[in-house]
Amino acid sequence: MGSDKRIGIGVVMILVLLARIWWWQKSEVKLEDGQGVKITARIKQIPVDYYGKQRINVSEISIDVPEDIKVDYGDKVSVVGTIKERATTNGTKYLSLTDQEFRKIENGTEWGRYLVNIRQKTFYNLRRWLGGDEGELAAGIVVGGSGEMSREGRDNFRRTGVSHIVAASGYNVSVVGGVILVMAVGLIGRRWGMWFVIFGVFMYMFLAGMSAAVVRAGVMGILAMIGLMAGRKGDGYWLLVVSSWGMIMINPAYIEDIGFQLSVAATAGVLYSTPQATNPNSQIPKILNSLLQNFKTTMAAILMTMPLILHHFGNLSVAAPMVNLLVVPVVPMIMGIVGVASLVGFLVPVGGMFISWLAWPILKYMTIIVNWFGSQSWSSFEVGTISWAWVAGYYLVLVICIKYWHWRR
Template sequence: MIYVFVFAWLLGLVFGTFFKLDYLPISLCLAMLMAFVWRTRNKVYFCLAVTMLASLLGVLRSEIYYSRADWANNDTPFSEYSGKVLDKVSNSALVSLSSPHSGTWLLVGSITNLTPGDHLYISGSSVPFYQLDGFLFRYSLSKGAHGVIFAKSIKVVSRDKGNLQSVMAKVRNNTSSLIRSYVGYPYSSVAESMILGNAGNVPEDIERDFRESGLSHILVASGFNVTILVLIVIAFLRPLIGIRGSMCLAFILVPIYMGLSGMSSPVVRASVMAVTSLWGRWIGRQNDSGRSLCFALLLISALQPFSIYDIGMQLSVLATAGIIWLYPSVARAMARLPELLRETVSISFVAQASTMPLLIFYFGKVSHLAILANVLVAPLIPLEMILTVLTVVLGVLSASLGSAIGWLTGKFVLAIVYIANSISEISAASELRLIVGPKSLVLYYLVFVAVILLAQPVARRYARDFWVF
């Protein structure tokens, strides 16, 4: 039932984004549906009522979010703004405006020296999200921004250094500095990006190689990082402090890593799943990754309704869903392969099958060697991440130890970069440029859902002991 509820909720959010409705009829319909759900005992009517209830709740949540901004009924152009930095996102910043109107806005301009908590005075022009198109429309919508401010000048009025976000930003910057000091450029930029998600520091040629080889997901902090973090903590510390002690430490480290990685949607999604799964194990419940994924998606979209338009979030959810529900069947089909190779190939194949149409829809091309590239780098990524963390930790204690581990980290990064470069050169010679329209995309994922439903018996048996975030 939770799957139907979440799906209906998401449809309601999408509908509420593009069609504005009055609160009164929505509230009346909600009240009647809740009364009907409370009293009915017919399972079919109950499911239909819950589905409609979830959809209306999604529409209402969308309406409430955008009603917080007072720009909707004000077409007066402004040129001066004041507000507070909420977060830095790539080459832009999310700012909560206090005047001349309210709401969360995406600030584009010279933001290099800005940190979360800074109070700003901005000169420029603003464009509401519904007047944007193309990339800026999707990007501002995915970040929950009411629009974009194109800044001509930015003045920092004051800095709030005591808030949690500014503390996390400082720790993040110090961590980046240590990686750059001990690993060495340009490999430090790749190591930093894989751990913290700072893809903006990666040289253009290396970033192009990763993109054309189908490895661009490595250069962002993702749910895979959270999975590795939890498994390493439990595997290494369980013999020392027991299963409950290691789980308790994982509870603490997952939110910390979520803050250090910049609160990207895939990491937040994986962190919620990790905490949910850990809590279930703590109270003696069997793991259910599918329900954890639905709960994470519901929670994130309730707090930030338009995170569902984040491309990274969409790809992350699809890849995770494919691994949860299709991996067991694919792995069984490859039972004759050695275990490590079977797991690597199966996960790479399922992740690509889950996300490839969406990648083509957004970007118009795809690497036909992406599965091979992912299979080759998969064994290196956990080791590289562990070494990067050791470089930072030991580098704080001793410069010599930091340099030694940093040198070894650089060699692992070099191997990953070499694989990406080699695959990209082969892919460039026979690049596939495809077009997937909205109808084809919907049809593909309808078939995808049907395949998942057929694979449920196998997935249900396997999911109880399968840790994936």
């Protein structure tokens, strides 16, 4: 497709998107602190185990399920309560319900219960086999969540900029998928490496519970990889734009979703840093070349997401580049070992336990690195949030620098 044609299509897409967002904002029902609501809906995400309770997200509201009621993916529920605005430890605001009356109206499908059972069994086995923060980290990497990790551990992961590893977030899909890609490209070639990543992303989406953030990032990542398989980065960028545009058209609320914004930015960074092909005449050993490409991928994702993190959280992690470089490369290895251990554990629990122990030294290495950097006073600074104008200015300067760098080469 010619550049002029793409520009024309791009202008039309922007105009249509602006019209869709305008209509959505005009018709959107605003939820406010103290407002009474009644919600009847199906659960579209796997319930999260949070300190012994189930926590679900319905209509963008976080709801704690009463202890005497058990819900699964796909169940239909009715909730009456009062909106309460809360904030996480890093300052992210979210809506919850107080004084609620909770009823389960209808059971979901067998598929939903099967998915939940796999996830819960995986959590239970890994926590029992590995224990401590290492067990929580293993479960978080494979299926997402760090609800029972120690408070110190959670704070250190946040301060060092690697919370995405245990969040089963879209950012995690993008960064970890990118690291797997550059390592696979260096070791088995670009085309086979792409297929390997696509398969890995599908498996991760399934194990992580098919949450909206993970599915969005998975779809964007897979389409971008297909573009790269066509042989041109431009195709990957174009498919990323089209998939993002389509998702916002379907649900305009995504444009305000922090996870969606980070997923798009991180995926763009991964695309930029991914090598088009390996050089057969290169004098650099394949393993060293993969490590260098991993550093490039990690830095690209950090640079692309940094202004969004500053805008939403106002937190600048000085340690993030070094910690990501040290811990992200071993994540695919942990995913592989723990994934195999979990599968074997369903059939032969003792066999799964022994296999999981192979991952413990790597998990311990990760927690040591994160806890040491996180305990340093200089690892993270609260610099205050920045406006969207500064975010736009940052990306404009970044694009100019990238263009200039190519011109210099």
